[in-house]
Amino acid sequence: MNILINDGLSASAVKLLEDQDHKLYPIKVAQSQLVNYINKHHIEAIIIGNDTKINSQIIDACTDLKIIAKTGSELNNIDFVYAKTRGLKVFNSPDQSSESVAELVIAHALSCMRHLKNTNRDMPLEGDQRFTEIQKAAAKGQELKGKTIGIIGFEKLGQTLAQKAIALGMKILAYDPKVNEAQVNLEFFDQQKLSFKIETTDLETLLTESDIISLHTPRLKKPILSAKEFQKMKPTAGVINTSFGGVLDEVELVNALHNNTIAFAALDVFENEPHPEIQILMQDKISLSPHISGSTLESQERIGLHIAQQIINFDKN
Numbered sequence: 001m002n003i004l005i006n007d008g009l010s011a012s013a014v015k016l017l018e019d020q021d022h023k024l025y026p027i028k029v030a031q032s033q034l035v036n037y038i039n040k041h042h043i044e045a046i047i048i049g050n051d052t053k054i055n056s057q058i059i060d061a062c063t064d065l066k067i068i069a070k071t072g073s074e075l076n077n078i079d080f081v082y083a084k085t086r087g088l089k090v091f092n093s094p095d096q097s098s099e100s101v102a103e104l105v106i107a108h109a110l111s112c113m114r115h116l117k118n119t120n121r122d123m124p125l126e127g128d129q130r131f132t133e134i135q136k137a138a139a140k141g142q143e144l145k146g147k148t149i150g151i152i153g154f155e156k157l158g159q160t161l162a163q164k165a166i167a168l169g170m171k172i173l174a175y176d177p178k179v180n181e182a183q184v185n186l187e188f189f190d191q192q193k194l195s196f197k198i199e200t201t202d203l204e205t206l207l208t209e210s211d212i213i214s215l216h217t218p219r220l221k222k223p224i225l226s227a228k229e230f231q232k233m234k235p236t237a238g239v240i241n242t243s244f245g246g247v248l249d250e251v252e253l254v255n256a257l258h259n260n261t262i263a264f265a266a267l268d269v270f271e272n273e274p275h276p277e278i279q280i281l282m283q284d285k286i287s288l289s290p291h292i293s294g295s296t297l298e299s300q301e302r303i304g305l306h307i308a309q310q311i312i313n314f315d316k317n
Contacts, residue, residue, distance in 0.1 A: 001315050002042050002064075004029065007049030007071065013304030020312050038062040045069060045311055048077070056082040067091065067314060069307045072294070074219070074244075091310040096302040097294030098160040101242050104293040105214050106164050108240050108266035109149075113212075114141035117266075117287040145169035150210030152224060153217040153243065154179045154200055161214060162198060172198055173206045207232040214240045215247050223249040230256035238264035242293040245271040250280055257285045268293045 003017060005026040017024060029037045035058055038046065045067035048054065054068050056079045066088060068078055073094035083090050111117045115138040122134045149165045151158045154176035162172050162184045174182070181199045188194075206213070207229055217224060225239060225248040233239075239262065241248055250271050256262045266287035270276040273291060280286060 001044045001066075001311070003045045003047065003311065004038065004041070004043045005047045006034075006052045007047070009047055009071065009307070010301045010304030012301060013308040016305065016308045017311065020315070022311075022315075034058060035061045038065060047071065047307060047311075050077060053077045054083070055079045059083055059086055059088065067311060069311060071300075071303045071307055073097070076219070089314055091307060091314075093303040093306045095156045096306050097296075097299040098157045100296040100299040101157055101216075101293040102161040102164050103296075104268060104289065105161055105240050105242055105266075106144075106168070108242075108268070108287045108289070109144060109212050109214075109238075111287040112238050112240075112264040112266055113144060113147075114138070117264075118284060121284070147171070147211040148173055148209055150175070150206040150213040152176070152203070152206065152213065152215050154182060154198070155216075158214075158216040159184050159198075161216065162196075166196060172196075173210055174198055174200045175203050175206045176200050203229075204232065208234070210234075211237050212240065213237065215243045217243050217247050219244045220247050223247055223252075225249065225253075227252040227255070230261050233262050235260060236263050238262055238266070240266040242268040245269045245273055250277060254279050254283055257283055 001022045003022050003024050005024060006029055009026070014024060014026065025041060025043065031053060039062060042064045043062070044064055046054070046065065047069045049071050054077065059065065059079065059082060068083055068088055068090045070078060070092040073092055075090065075092055078090060080090055119134060119138050127134065145168060148171040150173045151161055152175050154174040158174060158176065159182050162174065163186055165172060166184065167186060179200055181197060184196045184198055186194045211234065213233070215224070223246060227249070230252060239248065253265055257265060264285050267280065268289045269291055270280065281288065
């Protein structure tokens with residue numbers, strides 16, 4: 001099978017495909033040249049990330065194409081419904097980055113609770129002149145142990161976060177209209193295992209009782225957190241969003257932080273990517289990262305192997 005790897009793939013995944021005698025084209029083809037390249041080289045499968053778009057025009061123009069594979073969970077850059085009507089297989093990797101996302105949530109939680117987001121800004125600029133003042137400001141941090149984390153969206157990713165939080169001694173509240181309960185399993189270095197049954201609660205309870213709220217919803221038509229929801233949270237609480245821009249109202253978030261309605265926030269995703277609003281970037285109560293929650297060397301390895309194996313299985317069948 002001729003396979004175009006347009007947005008990159010892990011070395012182990014490339015080797016796996018090569019070992020199965022697939023012919024690979026690991027080259028970045030510009031969007032405008034995609035149809036010509038696919039047809040010239042009789043490409044049967046294309047592997048893309050977030051940068052390449054596969055629409056109905058490309059699908060119609062490329063009659064050799066059998067597989068569209070996305071190294072990620074969301075299919076918003078693929079005309080998925082149309083591809084299915086034309087008999088194409090669409091593969092993705094929805095759960096392969098859960099560990100990476102969950103760890104970044106914990107990292108942001110620690111950054112906010114221990115004021116690292118502030119000291120990392122202040123120390124390079126004024127650490128030599130205001131060391132004691134910065135130290136005193138950051139010395140009133142809080143431990144995660146004993147705190148309650150509210151997880152909105154409790155499928156694979158939310159459950160993985162619960163594993164990490166339980167290991168840190170946190171209490172779990174979860175809300176998901178599609179999940180009544182879930183078994184969360186912890187595996188330790190010496191092969192011991194512990195299992196916890198988590199029953200989901202209502203959103204009101206989660207909002208009022210959580211110390212940290214983490215969002216793990218699909219893309220939504222309107223925010224699940226806005227002014228009314230922020231008002232219900234503890235004034236010492238914070239919110240972390242690593243899911244999608246727009247699942248919380250950024251304008252109301254900034255207002256809630258400015259008015260001390262809530263204490264802190266952390267954002268990895270933004271409504272206006274790749275140009276976040278300046279009010280978000282300059283708010284010192286927000287811990288920031290540039291949409292990297294699912295991007296680690298380990299997750300990219302898992303994603304690549306998962307995609308490669310799906311292509312191999314399809315070809316064999």
